[in-house]
Amino acid sequence: MIVIDRVRKVFPLAGAEFVALGDVSLELADNEFVTIVGPSGCGKTTLMNILAGLETPSGGRALVDGTPVAGPGPERGVIFQQYALFPWLTVRKNVEFGLRTAGVPAARRREIAEHFIHLVGLDQFADALPKMLSGGMKQRVAIARAYAVNPSILLMDEPFGAVDALTRVRLQEQLLDTWSQERRTVVFVTHDVDEAVFLANRVVVMAARPGRIVEVIDVDLPYPRTEDIRLSPAFATLRNRVWGAVYHQETPA
Amino acid sequence: MTMVRQQPATQAGTPQPEPRRRRTVPRGVLNLVSVLLGIGIWWLLPTVGFHDIPAPPEVAGRAWELTVDGTLGGDVLASLLRVFIGFVLGVVAAVPVGFLMGWYGPIRGLVEPWVQFFRTIPPLAIIPLAIVLMGIGETPKIFVIFLASFLACVIATFQGVVNVDKTLINAARVLGAKDRTIFARVVVPASTPFILVGMRVGLGSSWATLVAAELIAAQQGLGYRMQNAQLYYDLPTIFVGLIAIGVLGLLMDRILLFAERHLTSWQERR
Numbered sequence: 001m002i003v004i005d006r007v008r009k010v011f012p013l014a015g016a017e018f019v020a021l022g023d024v025s026l027e028l029a030d031n032e033f034v035t036i037v038g039p040s041g042c043g044k045t046t047l048m049n050i051l052a053g054l055e056t057p058s059g060g061r062a063l064v065d066g067t068p069v070a071g072p073g074p075e076r077g078v079i080f081q082q083y084a085l086f087p088w089l090t091v092r093k094n095v096e097f098g099l100r101t102a103g104v105p106a107a108r109r110r111e112i113a114e115h116f117i118h119l120v121g122l123d124q125f126a127d128a129l130p131k132m133l134s135g136g137m138k139q140r141v142a143i144a145r146a147y148a149v150n151p152s153i154l155l156m157d158e159p160f161g162a163v164d165a166l167t168r169v170r171l172q173e174q175l176l177d178t179w180s181q182e183r184r185t186v187v188f189v190t191h192d193v194d195e196a197v198f199l200a201n202r203v204v205v206m207a208a209r210p211g212r213i214v215e216v217i218d219v220d221l222p223y224p225r226t227e228d229i230r231l232s233p234a235f236a237t238l239r240n241r242v243w244g245a246v247y248h249q250e251t252p253a
Numbered sequence: 254m255t256m257v258r259q260q261p262a263t264q265a266g267t268p269q270p271e272p273r274r275r276r277t278v279p280r281g282v283l284n285l286v287s288v289l290l291g292i293g294i295w296w297l298l299p300t301v302g303f304h305d306i307p308a309p310p311e312v313a314g315r316a317w318e319l320t321v322d323g324t325l326g327g328d329v330l331a332s333l334l335r336v337f338i339g340f341v342l343g344v345v346a347a348v349p350v351g352f353l354m355g356w357y358g359p360i361r362g363l364v365e366p367w368v369q370f371f372r373t374i375p376p377l378a379i380i381p382l383a384i385v386l387m388g389i390g391e392t393p394k395i396f397v398i399f400l401a402s403f404l405a406c407v408i409a410t411f412q413g414v415v416n417v418d419k420t421l422i423n424a425a426r427v428l429g430a431k432d433r434t435i436f437a438r439v440v441v442p443a444s445t446p447f448i449l450v451g452m453r454v455g456l457g458s459s460w461a462t463l464v465a466a467e468l469i470a471a472q473q474g475l476g477y478r479m480q481n482a483q484l485y486y487d488l489p490t491i492f493v494g495l496i497a498i499g500v501l502g503l504l505m506d507r508i509l510l511f512a513e514r515h516l517t518s519w520q521e522r523r
Contacts, residue, residue, distance in 0.1 A: 054423055074429035084424035088442045088519040097438075098428030131521040149428060 001065060002028040002051065002153065002185065008059035009046050009211075020046045022210030023060065028185055030152070033176075035188045035200040037246055043211025044189045048157050051187060052078045064153065074098060077146030077184075081158040083138040085130040091117060091141050092126045098149035116144035119178055136160075136167040143175065147182060156188045160195065172198055176225055193246055197239045198225055205245040215245045307489045312496070315489035324478070329497060331473040332463060335391065336505075339398025340459045344452055346399075347406035351451075354407070355414020355444070356436065368407055376401040376462045380469055389470040394463070401462040402455035409451020413444025446520060449513040456509060460502045 009021040021043040028034055036044045049055040050062050053072040062069045064076065072078070085094050095113040104112070117126050120140040130138055139159055146154055160168045172195060179186060190196050196203045197219055205215040219238055221229050229235055298306050307315075319325040354361040354368075376397045383393035417440050425435045467476025475494045482490035 052427055054426070072423075072427040072429075074427075076427065078424070078427040080420055080424060082420050084418075084420040086421060086424075086439065086442070087521065088445075097425070097430075101425075101429045101434055129519050131519060145428070 001030055002026075002187070003063040004047070004051075004060075005063065006060035007047070007050060007057045007062055009043065009050065009055070010058045019210035021050075021057070022212050024211065024213055025060075026204065026213060026216075028187065030185055031183045032202065033179065033186045033188065033200050034202045034204060035190055035196040036204045036206060037190055037193060037196040037242065038206030038214075039208055039246065039249075040191065041208040041211070042206040043208070044206055045157055046211065047206075048078075048155050048187065048189050051153075052076055052155050054078075074102065074149040075151050076153045076155060077149065077151035079139070079142050079146050079154065079156040079159045081161045083130070083135070083142050085138055085141055085145070087130050090127050090129055091122060091133070091144075094130070094141055095145045095148050097145060102149065112148055113144075116147045117141075119147070119181065120144045120174065134167075135163045136171055139163065139171060140174065143178065147178070147184075151184065153185045153187070156186065158189055158191065160192075161190070168192075168195070173225075175199070176223065180224060193239055193243050194230075197235060197242055198230055203238075203242050205242060207249045214249060217242055217245065305488060307492060312489050312492040316493045316496075319490070319493060325493065325497065327473055328475045328478045328494075329501065331471075332467065332475045332498075333501065335394050335466075335474065336398055336456075336459050336463045339395040339463070340402045340456055342395070343399045343402030343404075343455060343459070344406050347403045347451070347455075348410050348448060351407045351410025351448075352414055352436075352440070352444075354411045356440065361411070368404065371400070372404050372408065376404075376458070377465050380466055384470060394466040394471070397462050397466050398459045401458040402452075405455035405458055406448065406451040409447045409454065410444060413447025413451075414440055416447065417443040446513070446517045449509070449516060453506060453509045453513070456505055457502070460498070460505065464498055 004024060004026040006023045006025050007021055008019075008023050011018045011020055024043070024047060036047065038044050046055060050057050051064075051069060053069050053076065069076075086097065089097065092110075092113050095117055096109045099109040099112060114126075117123060120143055122137060122140055122144070125133060125137065130141070133141065142159070160171050163171065176199060186199075188196075188199055200219050203217045203219060204213055205217065206212065207214045217238065221232075221234060221238070292309055295306075296309055299308050316325065350364065354364050379397050379400060380393065383396050387393040387396060421439055421443060422435055425439045430438070463474075464476040467474040468480045471477035471480075475498055479491050479494035482488075482494070
């Protein structure tokens with residue numbers, strides 16, 4: 001369970017203060033798929049980095065299973081927009097990286113890597129270098145790599161932001177497929193309203209200046225999410241609601 | 254480092270979809286033509302007034318003599334040995350120092366002024382001092398070569414460490430890696446391309462420094478041989494020395510380039 005308790009983050013900016021996050025609170029139950037959507041500057045990435053332990057809050061606390069976040073840890077997997085694969089390692093070695101760090105014996109490492117490479121459908125590319133892969137494939141490797149260390153939480157920061165629209169739809173379906181087989185708590189940051197609704201069981205809408213949560217919208221559509229669901233009136237209604245919350249925010253003076 | 258992809262040679266007789274595109278001659282052929290043309294011009298020079306310049310056959314003859322009596326081999330060996338020792342010592346010292354400078358701010362603050370200062374002094378300018386302090390034996394020569402390769406390599410390594418993508422470091426951290434692991438398994442491989450470029454630059458400047466060092470005080474070596482030939486107005490020997498220096502420098506660079514291509518083949522080249 002993740003508890004975000006009045007988390008605040010302030011950056012100095014040209015002599016003044018920029019409030020990236022102003023007292024944000026949110027709770028996530030285990031195995032939830034929550035998407036965070038909002039305009040740029042709303043602090044969604046900052047919130048993600050605080051949960052990942054890559055940034056420390058200026059105030060408030062972030063708790064994971066009751067323990068305050070202090071630095072990164074293998075129980076929280078992170079998937080970056082820029083893929084962040086180690087270019088000198090093959091797909092397999094990338095996926096094994098965290099396992100090697102944890103001192104898992106070679107045979108076991110290989111077995112686990114095999115499993116997750118298979119899960120993201122890249123068996124044929126296990127021994128390829130990242131430079132040979134497309135953007136979408138690289139991100140699938142990153143997902144496999146994050147899964148391999150068996151985190152209870154996956155933090156995904158606009159992971160499909162750099163791929164084309166068609167690939168993105170396929171990646172969304174594959175991600176949900178992976179998630180349905182290997183349930184984890186997922187926090188997924190995006191600026192794509194369709195993506196936010198399609199993936200999540202809850203959509204958190206944020207606004208900027210100061211970064212804050214304006215609305216939390218439950219997505220009561222069943223999993224597995226199919227193309228039929230994506231094209232259904234119920235999906236459209238929800239999407240319109242999230243759209244309204246994102247694009248028609250009254251900005252405080 | 255941009256790789257120019259060569260167009261496959263178009264087949265004669267087949268209709269060209271793009272008639273304007275020029276037929277491409279393989280680059281190797283152009284290189285060969287260029288070399289032959291250069292030798293041809295050299296051959297012509299003595300006949301059109303530059304009577305002092307020895308023609309290629311004369312130089313080739315001298316090269317043969319020097320090879321047969323073992324002089325050339327001895328000089329090449331002496332020069333290569335100096336460069337090799339100085340260069341290897343320079344690289345071995347530069348890589349850890351460069352890593353420390355890139356990784357620890359305080360060390361950078363302490364070391365950088367000295368590196369930047371010595372970098373502005375051509376290693377050759379150190380020779381008088383080195384000779385006074387270290388005598389005219391092998392030590393001052395190897396020292397200036399060491400300095401030349403050290404300075405080129407330390408800067409490159411340091412730049413490599415500083416330029417490591419922060420996202421990669423974060424990716425390693427969230428996968429549970431601590432500083433030591435991040436250093437060994439992210440920073441070192443990520444900066445390898447920079448180090449190899451630094452080594453190539455360092456080797457080039459080592460080689461240049463060597464020859465100059467030998468011009469001043471040596472009993473053997475390509476630089477010494479040329480210096481000695483100058484006293485006797487022996488132009489063919491000077492030419493043999495120059496060509497040997499050029500060919501050896503080129504060979505060493507190609508060997509490092511080959512190593513670089515292999516060690517950093519994971520890089521996406523744009």
